Amino acid sequence: MIEFRDVQYRVGGISILKDINLTIPDGVFAAIIGPNGAGKSTLIKLLLGMQDPSEGKILIDDSPRDSWLKHNGFGYLPQREEYDRGFPATALDIVLMGIAGRIPWGRRVGDEHRERALSIMQDTGIIDKAHSPIGNLSGGEFQRVMLSRAILSDSKYLILDEPEAGIDRHSVVSFFKLLKELNDAGKTVITVSHDLHTLNKYSNFLICLNKTLHCHDHSELIDQQLIDKTFDEHTRLIEKDY
Amino acid sequence: MPGFIIVALIGAILSGISLAVFAPYVTLRRISYMGEALSHIAFAGIAIALISGMNLTLGAWIFVSIVALLISWLSRKEKIQEANTITIFLSLSMALGIILISLSKNYAFDLSSYLFGNVLLISISEVWALGILNVLNILFILIFYKELFYLSYNPEMAKVFRIRATFIDYLFYLLLAANIVLNLKSAGIILVTAQLILPAVIAFNLASRLGWIILISAIAAVLSALIGFYLSFVFDLPTGATIVIVQASMYALSFIFKRRK
Numbered sequence: 001m002i003e004f005r006d007v008q009y010r011v012g013g014i015s016i017l018k019d020i021n022l023t024i025p026d027g028v029f030a031a032i033i034g035p036n037g038a039g040k041s042t043l044i045k046l047l048l049g050m051q052d053p054s055e056g057k058i059l060i061d062d063s064p065r066d067s068w069l070k071h072n073g074f075g076y077l078p079q080r081e082e083y084d085r086g087f088p089a090t091a092l093d094i095v096l097m098g099i100a101g102r103i104p105w106g107r108r109v110g111d112e113h114r115e116r117a118l119s120i121m122q123d124t125g126i127i128d129k130a131h132s133p134i135g136n137l138s139g140g141e142f143q144r145v146m147l148s149r150a151i152l153s154d155s156k157y158l159i160l161d162e163p164e165a166g167i168d169r170h171s172v173v174s175f176f177k178l179l180k181e182l183n184d185a186g187k188t189v190i191t192v193s194h195d196l197h198t199l200n201k202y203s204n205f206l207i208c209l210n211k212t213l214h215c216h217d218h219s220e221l222i223d224q225q226l227i228d229k230t231f232d233e234h235t236r237l238i239e240k241d242y
Numbered sequence: 243m244p245g246f247i248i249v250a251l252i253g254a255i256l257s258g259i260s261l262a263v264f265a266p267y268v269t270l271r272r273i274s275y276m277g278e279a280l281s282h283i284a285f286a287g288i289a290i291a292l293i294s295g296m297n298l299t300l301g302a303w304i305f306v307s308i309v310a311l312l313i314s315w316l317s318r319k320e321k322i323q324e325a326n327t328i329t330i331f332l333s334l335s336m337a338l339g340i341i342l343i344s345l346s347k348n349y350a351f352d353l354s355s356y357l358f359g360n361v362l363l364i365s366i367s368e369v370w371a372l373g374i375l376n377v378l379n380i381l382f383i384l385i386f387y388k389e390l391f392y393l394s395y396n397p398e399m400a401k402v403f404r405i406r407a408t409f410i411d412y413l414f415y416l417l418l419a420a421n422i423v424l425n426l427k428s429a430g431i432i433l434v435t436a437q438l439i440l441p442a443v444i445a446f447n448l449a450s451r452l453g454w455i456i457l458i459s460a461i462a463a464v465l466s467a468l469i470g471f472y473l474s475f476v477f478d479l480p481t482g483a484t485i486v487i488v489q490a491s492m493y494a495l496s497f498i499f500k501r502r503k
Contacts, residue, residue: 048402073404083396087270088452097392101404106385133450153403 001026002047002157002190007056009042016042018212020056024205026156029183030190031203038210040192041079044161047190048074060157073101075150077143079161079192085135091145092117092130098152120148123178125171139166147175151182158182160191164198176202246362250428251471253364254481256372257425258437258463263379264418265442266455270394277438279328280422281431283309286335287423289342303423309335310415318397318408359430361481368428375424382417383456386410391452433482437463440489447496462492 007020017039024030032040045051046058049069060068075098095117096109103109121127126144129137137145143166150158158179164172172195180202183189193199208214261277268274284302291301313327383390392400393407393414400407425434445458470485 050398050402069404074402076399076402078399081396081399084270084272086446087395088446088450088455089391089395093391094395097395097399097403097405100388100392101406103388105389109388149403 001059001061002188003057003059004043004046005057005059007046007053007058009039009046009051010054015211017046017053017209020213022207022213024188024190024207026188027183027186028188028205029180029203030188030205030207031199032190032192032207032209033194033196033199034209040209041161043209044076044159044190044192048076048159073153073155075153075155075158075187077146077150077158077160077163079165081142081146083134087134089134090131091126091134091137091141092121094134094145095121095130095148095152098149099154117148117152120151121145124148124151125174140168140171143167147178156187158187158189160189160193162192162194164193164195172198247475249366249369250362250364250481251467253369253372253428254361254467254471254485255464256369256376257361257429257433258441258467258485259460260372260376260379260421261425261429261434261437262441262459262463263376263383263456264421265438265440265459266445266452267390267394267414268418268438269442269446273328274439275325276328276418277422278431278435279332280306280310280419281426281434282332283335284423284426285339286342287339289339289346293342293346299423299427302426303420305335306419306423307416310419311412314411314415318411358480359426359428359433359482361428364428368424371424375420379417379421382413386413387453390414428482430482433486436486436489440486440493441466444489444493444496447493447500462489466492 002022002024004020004022007017007022008015009017020043032043034040042051046053047060047065049065058065060072092114096113099113099117100109103113118127118130121130121144124144124147126141126148129141129145134142134145143163147160147163150160160179163175163179167175176198179189179191183202191199191203268276284306287302287305288298290296290305291298294301309331313331316327389400389405389407389410392403392405393410397407397411422434422438425437429437441459441462442455444462445455448458449455466485466488470488471481473479473488474481474484
């Protein structure tokens with residue numbers, strides 16, 4: 001279970017996140033929605049320990065975030081990952097990053113780790129690129145590599161920041177289906193997404209954010225009223241034809 | 243061949259290897275100017291050691307290590323670009339060094355030997371020190387191979403995936419500082435800077451796996467030390483500068499064999 005208690009986040013006196021009180025129960029497929037600049041990625045970075053709240057507490061499984069992070073980790077898919085396209089790594093190397101922190105110093109990545117990574121890459125549909133240099137991968141292919149890495153990390157929490165970015169429309173559905181399978185298998189999925197229609201199908205816990213929280217609850221349906229409230233504007237729920 | 247030449251040759255080879263195994267990491271992390279910067283920063287360390295009567299190498303290593311750790315910490319903490327932090331410390335250390343040397347009464351300090359180095363003056367004890375440093379370097383890379391790989395790829399993500407990047411980053415800078423300072427007397431700023439980039443870029447043109455890149459980088463350093471040494475001996479040229487020219491020529495040649503990636 002993840003809890004944000006009275007979390008504030010400010011940069012140079014400007015409030016980025018305000019009065020965040022949020023409990024995300026285990027096993028949900030949570031969707032964070034909100035307009036650009038709403039603080040969605042910041043909320044995730046606070047959770048991951050990449051940034052510290054200006055005030056308030058974050059508890060994970062009833063432990064303060066930093067002490068939880070000493071013994072546990074998140075499966076994370078960032079919105080963008082900075083890397084040098086000439087870096088001498090294959091797609092498989094990047095996937096194996098998900099497990100590298102759990103292998104003791106002085107030990108190399110073993111065959112059993114490689115096999116597990118390859119089997120995940122099979123599920124995410126990127127197996128044929130496993131031995132390609134990362135510089136040769138398209139944006140969508142790299143997104144699948146990052147998803148495979150997040151899954152390989154074997155965390156009970158899977159955190160995704162706009163996973164559909166860079167993926168063609170047809171692949172988005174299979175991507176979310178895979179997330180749903182992982183969720184059904186017991187993982188808590190927390191995803192930032194702009195694809196409201198697809199979210200509506202798969203997500204069962206909605207977090208509407210626009211610097212403050214507008215809703216955070218189990219939800220069967222994302223309705224237009226809620227969208228208006230969060231986005232401060234008329235954003236239509238468009239039925240995408242996949 | 244006179245004994246001191248053999249000692250100098252072994253010294254040049256060990257010096258080349260010690261920097262060349264670090265060079266791929268320095269290049270991948272885009273901190274290749276770190277060699278030049280830390281060499282200049284060592285100047286203030288040498289000046290402090292001169293004034294306090296401390297051993298010059300030890301004084302320089304302590305000072306460079308402190309500044310290198312500060313650079314690493316500040317870049318992480320304040321999210322300042324590493325290049326900016328390094329430049330700030332470089333200017334500050336040079337200024338401090340110049341003031342301290344002008345204040346000290348030790349006019350015997352030879353600035354040109356510091357800039358260009360003189361491998362022929364290397365002592366047996368310094369060759370031993372370089373040998374030990376090489377063992378430490380290789381152990382460091384073998385033990386932390388995967389951690390260094392992911393730290394070079396993306397330190398922020400390495401941390402998210404629980405790779406203990408901060409601790410290894412500090413060790414990396416401490417060892418880099420030791421490599422630069424120990425090589426400064428024999429190699430000088432120019433060769434230290436060259437050795438921290440040229441063997442690596444040669445290797446990047448020839449291989450695409452990091453393990454091979456490190457190995458080829460070390461081989462390139464040994465070859466250039468041997469050829470450079472021979473040429474400088476035959477044509478009576480400054481050794482350090484000749485090694486740099488040989489390495490730069492090898493780099494140009496490596497484009498012929500550059501793999502299609």
